[in-house]
Amino acid sequence: MSDAKELTYADVQSHSGKKDLYVVVHDKVYDATKFVDEHPGGEEVLLDVGGQDATEAFEDVGHSDEAREILDGLLVGDLKRMPGDPAPSGAAAPAASTTTASKSESAGMGVGLYALVLVGGIAAFGAYKYLQMNSESSK
């Protein structure tokens, strides 16, 4: 895998025909050209996502491990995301088995934000008390 290619989303988009069909699944680029005719789910669904991010569509179906092995065999390279490219689809798909990571991440954000507000509040209160003390002692 030392010669893993890097393709941009624009590169992938230029392969969207039946005779030249790339799809993106989990930020990896796959050449589905030879597989279109063999796909048990039909060629239509694959053509629909040709040249695009098919992660959500792929995961929604709940493809088997065998399907994932076929996918491995079609690998072209890694997707190199550029600013302005569509965000990875399916990241928040409820069908995905490992949504806990992103959930706890957002919970952590919430707690962090709460702590920040709390610390800010305490600091403001402290400053207020300090100023009050100072003005009292100067009387």
Ligand code: HEM
């Ligand atoms: C290159 C990517 C893909 C590969 C290698 C692939 C492979 C497979 C394989 C091997 C199966 C047989 C069942 C299984 O093993 O899970 C299957 C079924 C299926 N696939 Fe895909 N698939 C791909 C992309 C997609 C996409 C993007 C869709 C979009 C909706 C899709 C929809 C389906 C459906 C609906 C079935 C079920 C067919 C049935 O049981 O009648 N597949 N696929």
